[in-house]
Amino acid sequence: MDPNYRRDKAGKSPMGMDLIPVYEENETSQNSGPGTITISPDVVNNIGVRIVKAEYGPIHSEINTVGYVQYDEDKLVHIHPRVEGWVDKLYVKAAGDPIKKGQPLYKLYSPELVNAQEELVLALNRNNVRLIKAAEDRLKALQIANSVINQIKQTRKVQQAITFYAPQSGVIDNLNVREGFYVKPGMNLMSVGDLSTVWVEAEIFERQAELVKAGQAVTMTLDYMPGTKWIGKVDYVYPTLNDETRTVRVRLRFDNEDYALKPNMFAQVTIATGEEKEKLMIPMEALIRTGDQDRVVLALGEGQFKSITVIAGNIGESHVEIINGLEPGEEVVSSAQFLLDSESSKTSDFKRMHHEDSKPRSVWVEAKIESVMTEHHMITAAHSAISEWDWPAMTMDFSVSENIDLSTLSKGTQLHMEITNSDTEYYEITGIHIKESGTSTVNEESATEGDVKLQSIDDESMNHNKHQEKNTQMDSSESSEHSHHQHSGM
Incomplete structure (x- = not known):
C-alpha cells in the first residue's frame, strides 16, 4: 500500500486495497509512542480483528524434515x-x-x-x-x-x-x-544387505538438535505410496554439525518386513519431540515473520495497536514460543494483523511502550580493586550491591574507558566508580573517585570534599589539588583556598 495516498473518506487505494481510517491523535495516543495506530470499533469488527493473550503452556513440538532410505549398516555385510x-x-x-x-x-x-x-x-x-x-x-x-x-x-x-x-x-x-x-x-567383491530393517538419514537445524533424542517416535511418508505411513524411531543423533549447512544428521530406524522401503528413496519424516515444559506462547498465526525480524501486533486497548519485535523460539503444532518481547497476559492480534502491521510499521520503533526499561544507564558504587589487567584495559573489582540494577554485592571484570589512566589503580585501591551499561551485555567503568586512606564514602555530588583523585570520561584531563578542611568554622570574609574541579555530568 502506498503510504502517501490519502483520502478524506472510505475507499480503495490505486492498488485495490481497502483504506484504513486514521484518526487525529489525541493525548492518549500521543503518549503511546511511535507507530501506535487507533481505529474505530466498527473497523475492528469489519476487518475481522481477533485478539488472543500470550500465556504459558506446553508446546506440542514436531520437527518436519526430509531424508533418504539407506541400508541398515548393522546388517550390511561386505565380502572380502x-x-x-x-x-x-x-x-x-x-x-x-x-x-x-x-x-x-x-x-x-x-x-x-x-x-x-x-x-x-x-x-x-x-x-x-x-x-x-x-x-x-x-x-x-x-x-x-x-x-x-x-x-x-x-x-x-x-x-x-x-x-x-x-x-x-x-x-x-x-x-x-x-x-x-x-x-x-x-x-x-560385493555387499549383502538385509532389508528387513532400514535406516533413514535426515537432517535437522542446529536450533532443533537439543529437542531430538534417541527413542522418539517418527512418522514417515513416501511420494510413491501416498496415504501410507511408516512408524519408526530415532536411532541415533550424530555428535557433529555440518559447518556448511549448519545442520545435524539424525539416523532413524524403520521395520521393512514387506521390503517396500528401498535404499535411496526420498522420504518426508516427522519427529515427535513430545511435550516440553510450559513456556510463554502465542498462536502461530499471530507471529509475523519477515526477512530480518519477527514481530507481533500488540493490542493496547481502546482501539490502539502497535507492531513490536519479539524473539521466537520453538515451534509446535499450533503455537510458537516467545523468548523475549512479550509478558504473560499481554494481548496480540491473531487475525487481520498484517493490515494493522502494514500501517503501524511505517512509523513504529518496534519497541514496547508501557514496559520501557526505567533502570538508569549508569550508577555510582563503592568498590575495591582486586586486579588490574593493563594490556586489556580492564580491572577486576569487588563492588557493593547496586539497588538500581538489582545487583548483589559481587566481584566482576570490567572494561575501563580509554580516558581513565590505569596507572593510578592497583590491587587494594578503594574507590567510588561509575558503571555504565553501553548495551544489554556490556558494562564499562566510565568514571572513578579514588579514595585516600581514612576517607569516608564519596559521592559524585560532593566530589570536592575530602582527599579525592577524580577521573571521568567527561573530562579530558583533570588535575585535582588536595586541600585541607579546617576544623574551625571559617569567617565569611576569609577567602577559602579550594582547588577548582572541572566536573561535568556528575
Whole structure:
C-alpha cells in the first residue's frame, strides 16, 4: 500500500486495497509512542480483528524434515577375499539380486588355498592329531566353509577351486567382480544387505538438535505410496554439525518386513519431540515473520495497536514460543494483523511502550580493586550491591574507558566508580573517585570534599589539588583556598 495516498473518506487505494481510517491523535495516543495506530470499533469488527493473550503452556513440538532410505549398516555385510586368486565362477550376476543365507556366491582358485588343503590331507594321512587341528584352523581362518573341510577329510582330495557362500540373507549390492577377475585381500567383491530393517538419514537445524533424542517416535511418508505411513524411531543423533549447512544428521530406524522401503528413496519424516515444559506462547498465526525480524501486533486497548519485535523460539503444532518481547497476559492480534502491521510499521520503533526499561544507564558504587589487567584495559573489582540494577554485592571484570589512566589503580585501591551499561551485555567503568586512606564514602555530588583523585570520561584531563578542611568554622570574609574541579555530568 502506498503510504502517501490519502483520502478524506472510505475507499480503495490505486492498488485495490481497502483504506484504513486514521484518526487525529489525541493525548492518549500521543503518549503511546511511535507507530501506535487507533481505529474505530466498527473497523475492528469489519476487518475481522481477533485478539488472543500470550500465556504459558506446553508446546506440542514436531520437527518436519526430509531424508533418504539407506541400508541398515548393522546388517550390511561386505565380502572380502583373504587370499589372492582368480574368480573361477560367479553365481550372482547383478546388484539387487536376492540371496539366501548359505547360497553360493563365487568360486575361487588360489594356490594358497590348494597348499592349505594339501597340509590337511598330509596330516590326515599321518594321523597326526595336532597337525590335523592346525590345518583345519588355517582353512577356517581363510573362510573355508565347514562343509568343504568335512568333504576334504572324507575324500582326502584337494579341490582346485573353493566355493564361498552368503553369510546372511538379503540383496546383492556393490558388485565389483566378474568371472575371471584376479582378486586379492582388501578388495570389496560385493555387499549383502538385509532389508528387513532400514535406516533413514535426515537432517535437522542446529536450533532443533537439543529437542531430538534417541527413542522418539517418527512418522514417515513416501511420494510413491501416498496415504501410507511408516512408524519408526530415532536411532541415533550424530555428535557433529555440518559447518556448511549448519545442520545435524539424525539416523532413524524403520521395520521393512514387506521390503517396500528401498535404499535411496526420498522420504518426508516427522519427529515427535513430545511435550516440553510450559513456556510463554502465542498462536502461530499471530507471529509475523519477515526477512530480518519477527514481530507481533500488540493490542493496547481502546482501539490502539502497535507492531513490536519479539524473539521466537520453538515451534509446535499450533503455537510458537516467545523468548523475549512479550509478558504473560499481554494481548496480540491473531487475525487481520498484517493490515494493522502494514500501517503501524511505517512509523513504529518496534519497541514496547508501557514496559520501557526505567533502570538508569549508569550508577555510582563503592568498590575495591582486586586486579588490574593493563594490556586489556580492564580491572577486576569487588563492588557493593547496586539497588538500581538489582545487583548483589559481587566481584566482576570490567572494561575501563580509554580516558581513565590505569596507572593510578592497583590491587587494594578503594574507590567510588561509575558503571555504565553501553548495551544489554556490556558494562564499562566510565568514571572513578579514588579514595585516600581514612576517607569516608564519596559521592559524585560532593566530589570536592575530602582527599579525592577524580577521573571521568567527561573530562579530558583533570588535575585535582588536595586541600585541607579546617576544623574551625571559617569567617565569611576569609577567602577559602579550594582547588577548582572541572566536573561535568556528575
